[in-house]
Amino acid sequence: MKKLKIGLYNILNMPLGKKTLKSLSKSVYVKNLKKQKKINNKNKKFLISITIDTESGYVKKNNERVWQKNNPEAYIGYYKGIENWRNLLNRYIA
Secondary structure, X not given: OXXXXXXXXXXXXXXXXXXXXXXXXXXXXXXXXXXXOOEXXXXXXXXXXXXXXXXXXXXXXXXXXXXXXXXOXXXXXHHHHHHHHHHHHHHOOO
16 A cells, blocks of 8 residues: 555656546636636635644555654654755745
8 A cells, every 4th residue: 555655656647647637627626616707806815724734654655654653763754854844944935
């Protein structure tokens, strides 16, 4: 099962897999996010919340996940995860 998940992840990260996911996403419908007419030239405001969950572990070159439970030295993911999110948010001035 683990190898199947890794294989599926690898396929969906290829250009054809990404194109397939993009075409499938067009059929997803969210009830309250459809385009609405402007009322008094004002758009309705909405709030976006981002939660960050970092895990202690790392990813091998073959995309296999190694968690701290399996390898006590695999604590790097926690620190790198927070660092990666901070870099991403700073890049977009968020």
